[in-house]
Each structure stands twice: as structure tokens, then as C-alpha cells.
Amino acid sequence: MTEVDAVTAIYPPLLVFATALLVLVLPRIVGFALGAASLATVTVIAYVAPEGGHMTMTFLGFDVQPYLVDEYTRFVAIGLGFLGTFAVVYAYSSETSRAMAAFALAYVASAFGAVFAGDWLVLVFMWEIMAVTSTLLVWHFGGDAVRAGYRYALAHGIGGSLVLFGVIAHYAQAGTFLYGQGVGLEQAFITGGIATGIPAMLAVLGIGVNVAFIGFHTWLPDTYPRPHLAASVFLAAFTTKTSAYVLLRAFPDGHIWLAYMGGLMAVYGAGFALLQHDMRALLSYHIQAQLGYMVAGIGIGSAIGIAGAMGHLFNNVLYKSLLFMAVGVVIYRTRENDLYKLGGLWREMPLTALAFFIGALSITAVPGFSGFISKGMLFDAATGYFGGTEHWPLFVLLFIGGIGTFLSFIKLGFYVFFHGESDHEVRDAKTGQTTAMLSVGGACVVLGLPAVGWPLFTDLIPIIDGTQFTDPEGLQTLNPYSMGHLQDAALLLGISAIAFPIIRKPLSKLDFRDPATYVNPVGYRLGRWSMLAVTEVFAAVDRAAVSLVRTCYWVGNNPVRAVGSVATRVPDTVVESDAFETREGKSTSTLSLRATIGMTVLFVTVVLTSVLLLVL
Numbered sequence: 001m002t003e004v005d006a007v008t009a010i011y012p013p014l015l016v017f018a019t020a021l022l023v024l025v026l027p028r029i030v031g032f033a034l035g036a037a038s039l040a041t042v043t044v045i046a047y048v049a050p051e052g053g054h055m056t057m058t059f060l061g062f063d064v065q066p067y068l069v070d071e072y073t074r075f076v077a078i079g080l081g082f083l084g085t086f087a088v089v090y091a092y093s094s095e096t097s098r099a100m101a102a103f104a105l106a107y108v109a110s111a112f113g114a115v116f117a118g119d120w121l122v123l124v125f126m127w128e129i130m131a132v133t134s135t136l137l138v139w140h141f142g143g144d145a146v147r148a149g150y151r152y153a154l155a156h157g158i159g160g161s162l163v164l165f166g167v168i169a170h171y172a173q174a175g176t177f178l179y180g181q182g183v184g185l186e187q188a189f190i191t192g193g194i195a196t197g198i199p200a201m202l203a204v205l206g207i208g209v210n211v212a213f214i215g216f217h218t219w220l221p222d223t224y225p226r227p228h229l230a231a232s233v234f235l236a237a238f239t240t241k242t243s244a245y246v247l248l249r250a251f252p253d254g255h256i257w258l259a260y261m262g263g264l265m266a267v268y269g270a271g272f273a274l275l276q277h278d279m280r281a282l283l284s285y286h287i288q289a290q291l292g293y294m295v296a297g298i299g300i301g302s303a304i305g306i307a308g309a310m311g312h313l314f315n316n317v318l319y320k321s322l323l324f325m326a327v328g329v330v331i332y333r334t335r336e337n338d339l340y341k342l343g344g345l346w347r348e349m350p351l352t353a354l355a356f357f358i359g360a361l362s363i364t365a366v367p368g369f370s371g372f373i374s375k376g377m378l379f380d381a382a383t384g385y386f387g388g389t390e391h392w393p394l395f396v397l398l399f400i401g402g403i404g405t406f407l408s409f410i411k412l413g414f415y416v417f418f419h420g421e422s423d424h425e426v427r428d429a430k431t432g433q434t435t436a437m438l439s440v441g442g443a444c445v446v447l448g449l450p451a452v453g454w455p456l457f458t459d460l461i462p463i464i465d466g467t468q469f470t471d472p473e474g475l476q477t478l479n480p481y482s483m484g485h486l487q488d489a490a491l492l493l494g495i496s497a498i499a500f501p502i503i504r505k506p507l508s509k510l511d512f513r514d515p516a517t518y519v520n521p522v523g524y525r526l527g528r529w530s531m532l533a534v535t536e537v538f539a540a541v542d543r544a545a546v547s548l549v550r551t552c553y554w555v556g557n558n559p560v561r562a563v564g565s566v567a568t569r570v571p572d573t574v575v576e577s578d579a580f581e582t583r584e585g586k587s588t589s590t591l592s593l594r595a596t597i598g599m600t601v602l603f604v605t606v607v608l609t610s611v612l613l614l615v616l
Contacts, residue, residue, distance in 0.1 A: 011055065011067055012042040012077070012116060013126070016109035020102045032092040035105050036085050042112060043081030046074050053118050062177055068118025072310070075460055076115050076245050079314040082443065083237050083321050084108050086436040090325055091230035093432025094332060100140045104234045107133035111238040115245060120167040120194070121177040123246065127163060131156035134239055138227045145226040155219040159209030166202030170195040179249065194250040203250050204258075210243030211295060212288040213261055214268050220288055221272070225280035225337070229328035232280055237321045240287055241313050244294045248309065254301025256391075259382075262299055263397030265292030270404025274411065275510055277338050279327045282412060283320070286363065289401055290316045293378050296398060300381045302388035304478070308377030311461050315370040315447065319362035322440045326356035329433050330416060333426040339415045340508060344422035352429050353417045355437035360409040362444040365402065367481065367489050370447035373457060375402070376485040377478075386478065399492070406496030411507065414500075450481050 019038040023031035046069075055067035091101060110133055113126030131153070138149040171177055173195040180193065194203045209216045220240075224232050251258065269289030276282040290312065297309030329352045336342055346353040358369070365375040382398055384390035429437065447453035479485075 010041075010045060012045055013066075013109045013113035016042060016105055016112060020105035020109060023098050023102045023105060028098055029092070031098055032088055032101060035101060036088040038105075039081050039084040039088060039108065043078055043085065046077035046081055049074070056118075059121070062121055063119070064122050065118030065178060066113070066122045067116050068179070069116070072245070072248070073115055075310060075314065076241070077112060078460070079317045080108070080111060080115065080238065080241070083317050083440065084234075086439050087230070087233045087237070087321065089432050090233060090328075090436035093430045093436070094228075094230045094328065096228060096230045097140075100137065100228060100231065103133055103137040103140055104231065107137055107234060108238060109133075111242045114242050118179055119177040120170060120179070123249075124160075124164050124167050127246075128160050130239065130242070131160050134235060137231050137234065138223055141227040141231065143226075145223075148223045148226045152219050152223040155209055155216075159206045159216075162202050162206030162209070164206075166194060166199045166206060169197075169202060170199035173197070173199060193252055200250070204247075207243055207247050207250060210239060211247055211291050212240065212265065212269075213295075214264055217265075217269075217288050221276075221281050221284040224284040224287070225278050229324075229332055232328065233321050233324045236283070236287060236324045237317050240291055241317050244291060244298070244309070244313050247295065248298050248306070251298065252301075254299045254305065256299060259296045259299030259301075259305075259391065259394055260397070262292045262294065262296030263394045263401070265289065265295060266401025267292075267397050267404065270401045270408060273408045274404055274507065277340055279331070279337060279339050279412065279416070280324070282339070282408060283323055283327060286405065286408060287320060289405060290320065290363065292401060293375065293398065296394060297378050297381055300388065300391065300394075302381055302384075302386075304377055304386045304388070305381035307461050308374050308381055311374035311377060311457060312371070314461075315362065315374050315444070318440050318447075319359045319369075319371060319444050322355060322359035322437060322444065323363065325433065325437045325440070326352050326359060327416075329429045329437075332433075333428075339412055342416045342422075343420035344418065345426075346417040348422050348426050349417075349428045351434050352437070355429075355434075355441050356417070357413060358441035358444055360413055362448065364406045364409055364492070365489060366493070367486060368445070368448050370444045370453065372448055372485070372489060373454065373480040376480050376482075376488070379485070379488060380478075385484075399488075402492045403495055403499070406492055407500055407503070410496060410500045411504070414504075454480055 016038050019035050023035055025031075026034065049069045051069050051071070051074075053065045053068050056063070056065050058064070088101070088104075091104065096104075107130060110126050110130040114123055114130060117123040117126060135149050135153040135156070138145050138152055167177070194200050205216075209219075212220050224235055227235070247258075266289050269285045269287070269292060273282045273285035273289065276285060293312050294309045294316070297305040297307075297312065299305075330342065330345065330349070331337055333349065334342065334345075362369040362371040365371040378398060379395060380386055381388065382391050382395035428434070447457065
């Protein structure tokens with residue numbers, strides 16, 4: 001067996017699933033070490049595996065390809081595998097149970113299954129497993145997470161069903177589940193494409209639930225702040241980023257309405273994040289905002305747009321999880337979720353503060369950090385600088401979202417680490433937590449360096465590698481540290497730095513209700529009323545069916561009495577009911593017997609005729 005055969009013989013999702021089972025029975029430290037090692041192995045496999053389909057088979061008569069490697073699956077899997085490795089280290093140090101670790105690894109495995117899938121059937125299967133395992137990960141913590149987990153499961157159940165129906169409709173139209181095959185497909189930079197029409201409509205609605213389209217997003221800020229601190233780290237990285245990748249697979253040519261949905265998500269998410277008191281709720285809204293940038297790039301559909309979206313996906317996996325790690329340590333040490341009740345923690349927790357500010361500088365796209373590179377490409381895509389259509393209103397939306405992002409993290413960092421004096425005598429992060437945070441933070445810094453990160457990005461980001469981006473006049477090639485990008489970053493920082501002191505006090509007094517607080521009670525009541533209505537209808541049908549069966553059973557065993565009972569209800573002008581009665585001391589008359597037999601025959605004839613009419 002060659003080295004290539006050995007690498008491709010290992011199916012990454014199966015490796016992680018098997019590890020999840022072993023975690024339940026092995027000693028805690030051994031199980032967690034094995035979990036981290038399995039994810040590190042998947043990262044290496046994703047990097048070295050040759051491109052192509054490595055597992056093509058027939059399942060229930062359908063051609064499927066569970067293991068496809070191309071430049072896109074490689075890129076996404078490397079990011080998820082790297083983050084997942086250190087998320088396990090963080091979870092071990094954060095007193096995570098073996099059961100929760102098993103749920104987390106199963107969840108990660110299903111996400112890898114969706115990423116490596118080479119057909120829509122396997123994708124849907126892994127998509128549903130991802131929903132189930134992530135729900136179990138939320139539920140495991142108990143308390144408020146249980147009810148939030150039910151709402152989460154309902155949302156993803158609906159979304160998954162829509163994706164399933166879309167895939168079925170795709171098969172009916174294209175005749176295959178395999179990516180890039182069949183009729184009615186549009187393909188550009190990536191093999192894939194869902195069939196147009198009904199399949200595309202169903203797929204975009206279902207995927208839209210997972211990528212938190214406005215109106216479909218309430219599950220995200222409702223769920224992610226509630227489970228275990230380490231669970232939030234996993235959730236922040238896998239569901240939404242895997243779904244953004246699937247959105248690109250389904251719509252490789254993009255669509256302008258997708259682009260503007262992304263722009264609105266960036267503004268909406270950043271705006272509501274700015275109003276939050278709960279630290280993890282703030283970060284959860286910023287997941288939606290950052291997804292907006294990815295959706296915008298995918299919707300634009302140009303080479304630079306796709307490159308920016310994929311780069312932003314990779315970066316967001318790192319810095320968003322890093323922020324959840326840092327905030328998680330603060331909550332772990334202080335037992336406080338409200339950012340306004342903290343302050344001055346940088347003296348008590350310098351390493352945690354360092355990790356937080358690396359993540360904050362990355363997500364706000366400050367030069368020298370990873371987010372700066374990918375956000376700059378998305379700005380170029382919106383303005384059509386390197387070719388394509390100019391979408392200046394979209395650029396304005398993305399720019400406003402950038403201001404909201406700056407303001408949110410100035411607010412979060414100021415109130416948690418600098419404002420006032422700390423009332424908490426706490427220790428800094430534990431060794432495992434620090435190792436995880438600084439490792440992920442180091443990646444955020446390295447990927448932002450012009451001499452290191454940019455060459456690495458050009459080798460890894462699909463489309464950039466081997467593609468020349470030149471402006472229409474042929475004067476400037478793609479350069480993340482161009483003067484235009486630096487000016488955009490300086491303008492974002494300047495506006496935010498001026499605005500925050502002005503809005504700080506009014507902002508602290510605002511207490512707008514989360515839209516989820518309106519949606520959830522209404523959804524709960526509608527669901528409860530619907531359940532009661534359906535239950536009562538089924539109960540009524542059940543009672544009627546049982547009554548009918550009992551009546552038929554009694555008639556079959558007592559035909560004479562049944563006919564007699566019917567006869568007593570016939571008017572006297574037709575037949576005298578007394579003729580059927582057996583008087584005391586006398587036998588049944590011949591007339592009574594004949595009438596009974598005749599009525600029985602008539603009754604049976606009517607019943608059989610009715611049955612035949614219904615059947616035939």
C-alpha cells in the first residue's frame with residue numbers, strides 16, 4: 001500500500017466518530033488526548049490527501065461519494081480541524097465531562113462528513129446528524145439550555161427538512177445526487193450547484209436557517225449563550241461555517257439578492273450585538289454579522305468575492321472561537337455573564353485579556369491581524385475593483401457593519417478589562433485554557449502578517465492560488481496591504497474611536513428586548529395550541545374508530561339483537577316493534593323470526609355494498 005492509499009483509506013468523519021465512542025470508556029485524560037489527536041490527524045489528512053473522489057459507491061441504488069477532496073474541502077477542513085484540536089484542549093481544562101466531549105466529537109465528525117461529502121445525499125445525512133449531535137451538546141448542560149435546545153432542534157429540524165426536500169427535487173430534475181452532474185446546473189469556481197427552480201428555493205431556505213438569515217436567526221443568540229462554556233466554543237465554529245461552505249456548494253455562481261441579504265445581516269447582527277449585556281449573546285450576534293460578510297461574497301459570485309468569503313470563513317473559525325474561549329474564561333473565573341458588572345480584569349487576567357484583544361483586533365480587521373486580509377477582499381468585491389459589477393449600496397452596508405463591529409468590541413473590552421476596578425479576586429486562565437487560546441491567537445497573528453500570512457493564504461485559499469487579480473486599468477494587483485485597504489481600516493477605526501465615548505453612556509442604559517424574546521413565546525404558544533388541536537382531533541378520530549369497531553364486533557356477535565335494536569327505531573307505520581319482543585312465557589313468533597332474518601340480510605347487504613363502493 002502506498003502512502004497515498006494509506007491516507008485516503010482513512011475516512012476522517014469515521015475516525016472522529018470512533019474517537020467519540022472511545023472517550024466514553026477511556027480515562028478522562030486519555031480520552032481527551034485521543035480526541036485532540038484524532039482532530040490533529042484529520043487536519044494533516046486534509047492537507048496531504050490528493051484531490052479526487054476516494055470513496056465512490058452505490059447505496060440503495062444511488063451513486064454516492066462520501067469522501068471528496070478538492071481545494072475547497074481541503075481549506076475548510078484544515079481550519080475546522082486546527083480549531084477543533086485546541087477546542088478539545090480547552091474543554092479538558094474547563095472541566096468538561098466525558099459525555100459532553102463525546103457529543104462534541106460526534107458533532108465535529110458530522111460537520112467533517114458534510115464538508116467531505118461529494119454528493120447531496122451524503123450531505124443531507126451528515127447535515128441531520130450535525131443537528132442532532134449539536135442539540136445533544138446543548139441539552140447536556142441542563143438548566144436553561146434544555147428549553148433553548150428544544151427551540152434549536154425545532155429550527156434545525158425545519159431547516160434540515162427543507163434541505164432534504166430540495167435535494168429530492170434536485171434528484172428528480174438532475175437524475176443524480178453527485179455534485180456537478182445532471183441537468184439544470186450552474187457552475188463557476190466550485191463543483192456543485194443545486195438544480196434551479198424549486199430545488200434551489202427549498203435549499204436556500206433550509207441553508208438560510210443554519211447561516212442565520214434575518215428572520216431565521218433567532219435560534220443563534222437564544223442558544224449559544226446557554227450551554228457549557230466549552231460547548232459554545234464548538235458551536236461557534238462548526239454549524240454556521242459548515243453551512244456557509246454548503247451555501248457556496250449549492251450556489252457557486254451566487255445571486256445578487258444573497259449578496260444584499262449578507263449586507264443586511266452584517267448591519268443587523270452588529271447592531272444588536274452592540275445592545276447586548278450578556279457577553280456570549282454579544283458574540284452570538286456577531287456570528288450572524290460575520291456570516292453576513294461570507295454570504296455577501298458568495299452572493300457577489302466573482303472570483304474575488306468567493307476568495308474573500310472563503311478567507312473570511314477560515315479566519316472566523318479562528319478568531320470567533322478565540323473570543324468565545326476568552327469570554328468563557330472570564331465567566332469561568334467570575335461566574336458573571338453581564339459585561340456591565342465586570343471591569344478592571346486585565347490586571348487579574350493578563351493572558352486572557354491578551355487572547356481577547358488578539359481576537360478583537362482580528363474580527364475588527366485591524367492591519368496585522370487575519371481579519372484585515374479577508375475583509376479587504378470582500379470590500380474589493382463589493383466595489384467591483386478587480387472586475388465585476390459595482391455594488392456600492394452593498395459596500396455601504398458592509399462598511400456600516402464594520403463600524404458596528406468595532407464599537408461592539410471596544411465596548412466589550414472596555415467594560416470587562418479596563419473600566420473601573422475589579423471587584424473579583426480571580427486567577428487567570430488555567431494552563432490548558434491558556435495553551436488553547438494562545439495557539440489559536442498565534443494563528444490569527446501569523447495569518448495577518450504580510451510576509452507570512454499573505455503567501456500562506458495565496459497557497460491555501462481557493463481561487464487566489466494561480467489567479468491574477470488586476471484592476472481594470474492593469475495598474476495594481478491584489479495586495480491586502482494596499483493604500484486603499486489601509487485607508488478603509490483607518491476610517492473604520494477613527495469613526496468608532498470618536499463615536500464610542502459619545503454613545504457609551506446612552507448605550508449602557510438601552511435595554512432593547514431581543515427579538516427572540518418575542519418570537520419564542522409566540523412560537524411556544526402556537527406550537528402548544530397546534531399540538532393540543534392535533535391531539536384532540538386524533539383523540540376524536542380514535543374514539544370514533546374504537547366505537548365503530550366495538551359496534552361492528554357487537555353486531556357480528558349479536559345480529560338478531562342488532563336488527564331488533566334497529567327495528568325499535570323504525571316508525572310504527574312500517575313495523576310494530578312489539579312483534580320482535582319475546583313475551584314472558586311465550587316463544588318468538590314465526591313473523592318475528594322472518595322479520596329478523598330479513599332485516600339481518602338487508603343490513604349485511606347494505607354494509608357489503610357500501611364497502612365495495614368505497615373499495616372499487
